[in-house]
Amino acid sequence: xxxxxxxxxxxxxxxxxxxxxxxxxxxxxxxxxxxxxxxxxxxxxxxxxxxxxxxxxxxxxxxxxxxxxxxxxxxxxxxxxxxxxxxxxxxxxxxxxxxxxxxxxxxxxxxxxxxxxxxxxxxxxxxxxxxxxxxxxxxxxxxxxxxxxxxxxxxxxxxxxxxxxxxxxxxxxxxxxxxxxxxxxxxxxxxxxxxxxxxxxxxxxxxxxxxxxxxxxxxxxxxxxxxxxxxxxxxxxxxxxxxxxxxxxxxxxxxxxxxxxxxxxxxxxxxxxxxxxxxxxxxxxxxxxxxxxxxxxxxxxxxxxxxxxxxxxxxxxxxxxxxxxxxxxxxxxxxxxxxxxxxxxxxxxxxxxxxxxxxxxxxxxxxxxxxxxxxxxxxxxxxxxxxxxxxxxxxxxxxxxxxxxxx
Amino acid sequence: xxxxxxxxxxxxxxxxxxxxxxxxxxxxxxxxxxxxxxxxxxxxxxxxxxxxxxxxxxxxxxxxxxxxxxxxxxxxxxxxxxxxxxxxxxxxxxxxxxxxxxxxxxxxxxxxxxxxxxxxxxxxxxxxxxxxxxxxxxxxxxxxxxxxxxx
Numbered sequence: 001x002x003x004x005x006x007x008x009x010x011x012x013x014x015x016x017x018x019x020x021x022x023x024x025x026x027x028x029x030x031x032x033x034x035x036x037x038x039x040x041x042x043x044x045x046x047x048x049x050x051x052x053x054x055x056x057x058x059x060x061x062x063x064x065x066x067x068x069x070x071x072x073x074x075x076x077x078x079x080x081x082x083x084x085x086x087x088x089x090x091x092x093x094x095x096x097x098x099x100x101x102x103x104x105x106x107x108x109x110x111x112x113x114x115x116x117x118x119x120x121x122x123x124x125x126x127x128x129x130x131x132x133x134x135x136x137x138x139x140x141x142x143x144x145x146x147x148x149x150x151x152x153x154x155x156x157x158x159x160x161x162x163x164x165x166x167x168x169x170x171x172x173x174x175x176x177x178x179x180x181x182x183x184x185x186x187x188x189x190x191x192x193x194x195x196x197x198x199x200x201x202x203x204x205x206x207x208x209x210x211x212x213x214x215x216x217x218x219x220x221x222x223x224x225x226x227x228x229x230x231x232x233x234x235x236x237x238x239x240x241x242x243x244x245x246x247x248x249x250x251x252x253x254x255x256x257x258x259x260x261x262x263x264x265x266x267x268x269x270x271x272x273x274x275x276x277x278x279x280x281x282x283x284x285x286x287x288x289x290x291x292x293x294x295x296x297x298x299x300x301x302x303x304x305x306x307x308x309x310x311x312x313x314x315x316x317x318x319x320x321x322x323x324x325x326x327x328x329x330x331x332x333x334x335x336x337x338x339x340x341x342x343x344x345x346x347x348x349x350x351x352x353x354x355x356x357x358x359x360x361x362x363x364x365x366x367x368x369x370x371x372x373x374x375x376x377x378x379x380x381x382x383x384x385x386x387x388x389x390x391x392x393x394x395x396x397x398x399x400x401x402x403x404x405x406x407x
Numbered sequence: 408x409x410x411x412x413x414x415x416x417x418x419x420x421x422x423x424x425x426x427x428x429x430x431x432x433x434x435x436x437x438x439x440x441x442x443x444x445x446x447x448x449x450x451x452x453x454x455x456x457x458x459x460x461x462x463x464x465x466x467x468x469x470x471x472x473x474x475x476x477x478x479x480x481x482x483x484x485x486x487x488x489x490x491x492x493x494x495x496x497x498x499x500x501x502x503x504x505x506x507x508x509x510x511x512x513x514x515x516x517x518x519x520x521x522x523x524x525x526x527x528x529x530x531x532x533x534x535x536x537x538x539x540x541x542x543x544x545x546x547x548x549x550x551x552x553x554x555x556x557x558x
Contacts, residue, residue, distance in 0.1 A: 150467035151414050224467070350531040354424040391430040391532070398427050 010245075010255055011169040012132055013237075015263055019159035023137060028152060032145060038138055046082070046098040049105060053086035061085065064111060067123055074124075074174060075131050078102055083123075085111055091188045095126040097135040104130075113193040117180035121171040122188070128170025134163045139227070151272075158270045160227045165237050165262055178242045182235060189231040205239045207232035208265070209315060215268055216282050219346035223269040230269070237262045278312050278359050285340035286356045287312040288322075290381050291363025293333035294374045296326040302367035309363055338384060353385050354395065361399050370400070415440055418460045418469055421527060428532035431539070446543040452551065454543040455558055461524065471530070473538050474522035475546035476558045477508070481516050488517050499549065505538060506545035521546035 023029055032038065049055075058065035068083050075081075080101040088107035091114065095104050104126045114122060129135065139160050143153050172181045178201040186192070186199035211232050215223075223230075229237070240258035267273040267281045278287055288309060295305045301323055313319050326333045341348075348356075360381065364374050375396055382392040419435050419442045426433050426444060433444035442458040454475055461472040480487055488510060496508040496519065506521040521542050525534070550558060 149414075150463045154467060222466075349528055350425040350428050350535075351421055351528070353532075354421075354428055387428055387532075388430060391428050394427045394430055394432065395424075398423070 011128070011166060011173060013162055013165040013169065013262060014259055015266065016132065016134075016159065016162040016166045019155065019162055020133065020137065023152075023155060023159055026152065028148060029137075029142065029156075032142060032148065033136075033138065038141055041138065041141055042097055043099045045096050045103060046101070049084040049086065049103065053084040053105065056083040056085060061111065063116065064106075064119070067116070067120055070120075071123055071127050071174070075127050078127065078130055081127070081130070090191065091122075091193075093122050093126050095129045095135065097130075102130045102135070109193070110188070113187060114184060115180075115195075117175050117177060118184035118187065121175035121181045121184040123171075124174030125167045125171030127174075128167035129163065131170065132163065132166050134167070143227075154224050154270070154272060157224055157227060158266070158272065161229045161266055161269060164228050164234065165266070168234050168238050169241050172238050172242065178239060181238055185231055185235055185238075201235060201239055204232060205236040208236040212265075212268055212281075212315075216285075217343055217345050219282060219344050219348070219352075221271045221282070224271055226269060229266060233265050233269075237265065278308070278362050280352075280355055280359070283352060283356055283359060284312045285314045286337060287359035287363060288314060288317070289333045289337040289340060290356065290360035290378075292322065292326050293330060293337060293381065294360060294364035294377045295366075296323070296330050296333070297373050297377055301327075304368075305363060305366040308366040312359070312363070334381070337381060341384065348385070353382075353387060356385065357382055357387070357392070357395050358399055361396065365403070370396070412440075415460045418471065418527060419458070422458045422471060422530075422535075425530055425532055425535050429536040431536060444539060446540060448540075448544050448547045452547055452556060454547040454550075456539045456543050458539075464526070469527040470524055471527050472522050472524050473535075473542050474520050475542045476518055476520050477546035477549040478519040478553055478555060479516050479557070480519070482514075488519070499545075503545050505541035508545070508549070519549065521549065 054060065056064050056068060064083065064085070068081070072078070072081065081104060082098070082101050083104045083106060085106050085108055089109050090107060091110040092107040093105060093110055095102065097103070104123065106122070110119070110122060137156070137159070139156050142148060142156055148156075168181070168185075171184075172178065175181050175184070182199050182201035182204050183197055186204055187197060208230070211230055228234070237258075240261055241255075244254040244258040264281055267279060273279045273281075291305075291309060291312070295301055295309070306319065306323065309323070310319055313322075322333075357378070360378060361370065364370060364378070375393070378396065379389045379392045382395075383389070387395075416435075416437050419437075419440070422442045423433060423435050426442070431444055433442050435442045440459060444456050444458075446454050446456060448454050456473055456475045458471055458473050460469065462470045464470060480492075496510075499508050503521075506523050508519060508521055511518040511520055523538050523542050525538060530538075546558065550556065
C-alpha cells in the first residue's frame with residue numbers, strides 16, 4: 001500500500017501512542033493529573049509569559065506570524081494557539097496547555113539565529129506535540145513528583161523520548177527538507193549560531209553509530225532520566241522516516257521497518273526494555289555470535305533461527321555471510337563472541353550474564369529444540385563468562401521450565 | 408495485579424536468575440513476595456534465607472534485602488524482647504560481618520532477623536552466595552544459642 005508523507009497518521013511514532021495510552025491508564029498518574037497542583041501550573045503559564053515575554057502579533061514579528069499562520073492551517077484541530085518569544089541566549093522552544101489556549105514559547109536566540117525553514121522545523125515540532133495530545137500528561141511536572149514511583153518516572157521519561165520522535169517528524173514534514181531539520185537540530189543542540197553551519201543529515205545521523213558503539217562498550221544504562229533522545233538518534237530517526245517515504249515503493253513495510261529501527265535505538269536509553277527477551281541492545285552481539293555458534297553446530301540453520309538471528313544482528317553484519325562463514329568455521333563465531341565480551345570496558349553484572357545465556361538459548365532453540373550438543377557449546381561459552389557448568393545447567397533448566405510455562 | 412506487584416515479581420525473578428548463576432536453587436513465592444533458599448550451615452543444621460524487594464535508591468536502583476529469621480518471641484507483660492536480649496543484639500551487630508540483627512514487630516510476637524541489603528544491579532553470583540551464607544550462619548548461630556532450630 002502506497003503512502004505519502006502528507007499522511008498525518010504516519011507521522012506519529014507508534015511507540016509514543018502506545019506508551020502514552022499505558023501511562024494515562026495508570027491510577028497514580030490519573031490521580032496526580034486530577035489534582036489541583038497541575039491545574040494551577042496550567043492556569044498560570046500564560047500570565048507568566050504575558051509578564052515576561054512578548055506575544056507574537058503580525059505587526060511585531062511578521063515572519064514569525066506568517067509561520068504561525070501556516071501552522072494554524074496545517075493543524076486546524078488546534079483552535080487557539082498563541083506564540084510568545086522570551087529572552088534567552090539558548091535556542092529553545094516549548095509548548096504547553098494554557099487555560100484557554102495552547103501556548104508555544106520560543107526563545108529570542110531561536111528567532112534570531114534560525115532561518116525560516118529551520119524555524120518551521122522547531123515550530124512544527126512544538127505544534128506536533130500539541131496535535132498528538134502530548135500535553136495531556138504534563139510530564140515535566142509528574143517527574144518532579146516525589147510520590148510517584150521510580151518505575152513510573154522511568155516510563156514517563158521513556159514516553160517523552162518517544163514523543164520527541166513523533167514531534168520531530170511533524171517538524172520535518174513542515175520544514176519540508178531533511179537538511180533544514182538537520183541544521184535546526186544541530187544548531188539547537190550545539191548552540192552554534194553561525195550561518196555557515198553545514199550539518200549534513202547523513203553525517204549528523206552517522207554520529208549515531210559512533211555513539212551507540214561507545215554506549216555498548218561502556219555498558220552505560222544511565223540515560224533513562226533524559227527527557228529527549230540523543231541528538232544523533234533524533235537525526236537518524238528522522239532520516240529513516242524520510243527515506244521510508246522517498247522510496248518509490250513507499251509502503252507501510254518501509255515505515256514499519258523504520259519504526260522498528262527507532263524502537264531499537266530508543267531501547268539503548270531505556271533499561272526497562274533490556275529485561276525483555278533479546279531486547280537488550282547492549283548485548284545484541286553476544287546474542288548473535290553466541291546464538292549462531294550453537295545454531296550452526298553440525299546442522300543446517302532452521303529458517304526460524306535465521307529470522308531470530310536477524311532481530312539481534314549487530315549493525316553492519318551481513319547475516320547470510322555470517323551464517324555461511326559460521327558453517328565453515330564455527331570457531332570464528334566463538335572468537336567474535338569473545339571479542340564482544342572483551343570490548344566491554346565495564347564489568348558485566350550477573351543479570352547481564354544471565355540475559356546473555358537466555359538470549360543465546362532463544363536463538364539456538366528458535367526451532368523448538370535444544371540438543372545436548374547445544375548445551376555443550378553453551379557451557380563452553382558461559383565458561384568464558386566465568387559461569388560454572390553446574391550453574392549453566394541450572395540456568396538451562398530454568399529457561400526450559402519458563403519456556404514450557406510461557407512459550 | 409498492580410504495577411508495583413508486577414515490578415516486585417520481576418525483581419524476584421532477577422534474584423532467582425542471579426542465584427542460578429551461583430548454582431543456587433530456590434523458590435519464588437509470588438503471593439508472599441519473596442524468593443527463598445535453604446542453606447546447610449553445618450553440624451546437621453540448615454537455615455532458610457529469604458530475599459525481598461525493599462526499595463529504590465534516589466536514582467531508581469532496586470534494593471533487595473536478604474534476611475533470615477532467627478527467633479520468635481511472644482509479646483506480653485512478662486515476655487517479648489528483654490533489655491538484655493536487645494543489648495545482646497547490639498553487641499552482635501558490632502561483631503558480625505555482613506549481617507545485622509533487627510526485630511520485626513507483629514501484633515502478638517516479635518521476630519529477630521538477620522539481614523543484609525544489596526543493590527540488585529551490582530549483585531553478582533558470588534556475592535549472593537556469600538551474602539546468603541553469612542546471613543544464614545548469623546541467624547542460625549543466634550537461634551542455636553537460644554536453643555531453637557525452627558528456621
